[in-house]
Amino acid sequence: MFRLLILILLLLLAGLQYRLWLGDPNxxxxxxxxxxxxxxxxxNQLLAERNQRLEAExxxxxxxxxxxxxxxxxxxxLIQEGETFYRLIEQDASQRSQP
Structure with a gap:
């Protein structure tokens, strides 16, 4: 009788384990x-932060x-009327070393 009870419990445990690991959803x-x-x-957090920046803008x-x-x-x-626009152009490294 005791062995039958243990066998039934082991089968029940095996069935539950099967369902847990291999059943749907597992x-x-x-x-x-x-x-x-x-x-x-x-x-979503990144998109919410982007949306906040866009809303502020x-x-x-x-x-x-x-x-x-x-x-x-x-x-x-664009520049305003009466302003002077200056454009700074950097020289290449090869041009800087030559005098």
Whole structure:
């Protein structure tokens, strides 16, 4: 009787272990899903930070002329009337060593 009970418990344990490791969903799939969730959270965090920067830039562009002016200067190379534009060109290393 005692051996039959142990045999039944061992079979039950084997069945549960099979289901845990090889069934659907199994433990490996759960680990993969947890890793995918972590990666997605990291990506979401990066995208949220980017969205915050873009929102701040949009608000700055809506509010002030300085932001628009700065963007025109840096991205388009525009200058204001009456300003003098100086362009500095660095020499190559080979030209610097020659007198």
């Amino acid at each position: 433990l490996r799939q759960v680990w993969q899903l947890e890793q995918a969730i972590l990666e997605q959270r990291r990506e 949009v608000a700055d562009l809506k509010e002030g002329v300085k932001a628009i002016e700065e963007r025109a200067r840096s991205e388009m190379g």
